[in-house]
Amino acid sequence: MKKTSVLKIIAYLLGFPVIAAYAVYKSVPAFTLNSTYKPFVFAGLFLLILVAILYFTASLVTGSLVQKKKTAQTARRCTAVMVTLSVVLTAGVWFAIDKVVPPILSNATQNILGYDDFKEDYDEKARVHSELLAGFIDMNIANGRLSPENADLYRLQGYGNKDVKNLIEQSYNSLNNDGYNSFNGMLLSLADGSRLTIPVLIHLLFDERDDPSTAFPGYTGEGRGDADKDAPIKWSILDIQEGTMTFSLDLSAFNAGNYDGLIKWLLPALFGEDGMVEELLKAVEAAVADEDLLGSPIYVDIDYSADTVTVSLTPSSASRGVYDFKNMSFLNSNHLLVAVISLFPIRNAFYIFGAFLTLSTLVVGMLRQKQYANKKGGAKS
C-alpha cells in the first residue's frame, strides 16, 4: 500500500509540476523585462494556475470516487476521464487559444504583427516591447513632458505610474487623431505598400487636412510657452512614417551652364566647416514649420561629397516625445501585447510536456486502480 502511494506521488510530480516549472522558468525574462505591466504580464501565469486548479479538482473528485466505489470499472472510467481531460487542458486549450488570439493580436497592432511573430520569438518580443516603454520615458524626460526630478521614479514604476500611462494614451490619441486619421486612408495605404511615389508624398505633405483638435499635453518645445503647452499638433507624414527619410541627388549629370564651375566650387565651400549650410538650413526648417508650409518642423540635414548630395529629413516626433505611428500604436497596446507574450512560454511548455501529463495521469489512474479497486469489473450491485 505504501509503495503505491509513493509511486503515485512521483507520478504526480512528473506531470503538472514539470510543466509548471518549465513554463515559469521560461517566463522569467518576460516577467523581469515587463515587470511594470502588472497584472498583464502575469496573464499566462493566471491561465496556468486556472488549468492547474481544474486539473487537480478533477483529480480529487475522481480520486475520491474511486476510493468510494472501489470497483475496477469505476477506476478505469475515472482514468479515461482524467486522461481525456489532460489532453483537453494541454493541447486542447492551446488549439483554442491559437484560434482566438491571432485576430486580437492583429487588431492590437494594426495588422502589423501576427501570431507567428511571437510563437517562438517571445523573449525577443518581450525585450523589444520593454525597450519601447523605456525609450518613451527617456524621450519625455528629456523634453520635460515628464518631470526630470522624478526621472528615477518614472523609470522604476514604468507603466504602473499614472503619469506615464496617461502620457502614452494622450500622445497616441494626438498622433492618431491629428496624424494618422487626418490623412486620406488611400494615400497611407499606398505609402505603406512601398508605393510612396513623389505625387503621393506631395499629396500627403500638402493636401488640405482638418485642423488638429486633440490636446498634446506638456510640450514646451518649438517655442510653445506655458499658455499653449497643451495645444494640439498638426503631425506631418514623416511623423507618421518610420523615422528619417533619406534621398540622394547625383550632381555629376547636373550642368549649371556658365555657372557650373562656380556652383561646383561653391558647394564644398558652403558645406565646409564654417557651417553656412547648417545655418541656412535652420532658416529652411523654420520656414517648413510655418503654418503656410507644413506647420510641423522637419529637420533637414544635407551631406555633400563626391558630386552627391544626400538629403535627410527627420521629423520632430522624437523631440516631441513620440514614436512613429506604428511603434506608438504598439506602445499604446503594450499592456495587451505583454499579456499575449506571457502566454507563449506556457503554450510551449504545454505543447512540449503535454504528453508527460497524459502519461503521468494514466500511471496515477493505474496505481489508483491497484490501490483501491478490490472488486473485479461489473457494477457494485
Place this chain on the structure above:
Amino acid sequence: MDTIMLVKAKATFFRVLKVASYLLSFPLLLYVIYGDAKTLSGYGVTAASGMSAFKLIALCFLGVAALQVVIGFVLRKKDFFVRALTAAVAASAVVVIPVLGIEIGIKKDFDLLRTQYAEDGGYDFERYEKQLTDYIGLAASHDKALNGFMGKYNLSGTNGTTKGGNLDRTPTAAASDPKGIFLKGYADYGHYIFGEAVGGTYSMNGLYADGFIFGYNQAQYILNTYHNIRNTYAAMGLDADAALESALTALELDGSAWKEYQKTEEYLRANGDAPAVGEGEQKILIGDREYDVYRMFAGHYYLTPDEVKEMLNTLTGYIAGAPVTGDIVAIIEGLNGLIGLNLSDEILDILRNYRDLDYDAFMEILDNLAIDIGGQTLNEALILQYISDYSFYQSPTSYPKIFFIKNGALRDYAYAKYLGTKHGAFVGSVLIGDGVGAVTLDNTKGNAPMSEKELDKLFARIEAEQAYMSEYYPWLAVRSGLIKFGGLVPAGMILAYFFAAAEKKNFYRLIAKGGKA
C-alpha cells in the same frame, strides 16, 4: 508440423507483405502524382488548377476501393483469385482510361491550339511531346517571365487592386456594376470608359479610381493600345503625339465641346472657384448615397500657382531673415569676376538687397542665371510645370479634357498615355516613359522599360501559355504518374489479395490448432 510460434510468425509475415503490396498500388501512385500536382500549384499559371486532375484521379481510386468492398461481399463465396482479378481489372481501367484519354484528347486539342497560335497569335510553343517531359520546367519559366514583367512595372495581381477609392472620397464602381454613379456624358459625347473589357475600379468620370493599381490585364491593355495606335499613325507617316497635341490645342478654341463643358455645373462644382464658407454643408446624391460637395472640390488636392507662390514667399522670407544669408551674399559678391562668374548688376542689386528677397526676386535671379537642367532652362515656368506635374489632380467627378477628343483612336491613345504616365506615377506603376514601375524618392529614375518588341513577344507568350497550361498541365502530371507507376497498381493489388489469402490460411491453421502445439 509447425509450431504455433511459427504459424503466428508466418501470418504476421504475410500480413506485412499484404500491406506493403497494397501500398505499392494506389497509395504510391497517388503520392507521386500529388508531388507534381503540388509543385504545379506553386506556380501562378497553374495555381488554381494544379490539384484538380489529382483530385479527380484520387476520387476514382476511392471508387475502386469502395468497389473492392462490394466485390469482397458479393463474391465472398468465390475463390480469392476471382476477387483479386475483378479488383485488378477495375484498377487497370482507372489507370489505363485516363492515359488513353490524355493521349488522344489532350494531344488533339493541344495540337490544334498550337497551330492556331502559330498562325494567329504569332507565338510558337513547344511541341506536345516536349511538354510531356518538361511541363514543370515550362510552368516555372512562364511564372518567371510573368513575374519579371509584373515586378518591373510594379503591378498588382491579374486584375489589379484598389487601395482605397478616391482622394475626394467620391464613389467608385466596376464597369460591370455601375451602381448608378457614372456621369451621363455631355452633348453628343456618350459616357466613355477606357478598357471596359479588362475591368478595374472606376470613378464617376470613367477614369480609374485614384487608388486603383493596375494588374497584368490593365497594363497589357494600356501598353497594347498605346503602341498599336502609335504604329497606326506611324504607318500613315504621322506622329500620334503630334496629332494628340493638335487635337488638344483645337479643344482650347472658343466654342469647342471642352470649352462649353467647362461652363457646366458639373465641371464648375469640382474645378471652379473654391467653395465659399457655408457651402461645406451642401450634399449631393450620387448613386444611392449622399456626398459632401465641399470635399469634391479638386483644388483641395493640388497646389495652385498661388499656393506655391505663397509657400516660396514664406521660404524666401525665412532665408532673407537668416544672418548667414548676408555672409553668403558677401562671398558671391567677392567672387564676382573670378572663376568665370560674371553676375549682372541687376542680380548683384537683388543680392545686395537680400533682405527684400521674395518669390518675384527669387525668380528674377533664376531668369538671369539661366541655369540649364538637362536641356531646359530653370525658370518660373519650369518650376511651376514640375510642381503641377507632381501635384496634379484630375477630379473624379468631371470629365477630363481628353474625353472630348473626337477621333476614337486618338482618344484611346490619349487615355492610354494618361493612365500609363500620370495615373501610373501616382500609384507607383508607371507604364510609359524612360523609367517605369515604382518611381519613388528612393528610385527616382524608375526601372528600365521593356521595348515594344519585347512586350509583344511576352504578351503573346503569356496569353498562349495561359490558354493551355492551366487546363492541360494538371493532366500531364497525372499522365506522368500513371505511366511510371500505373503498372504497379494491378500487380500490387493482385499480390495484396494473394498475401491476404496466405495470411488467412495460416490464421485458420492457428484456430484449428486451438492454441495447442
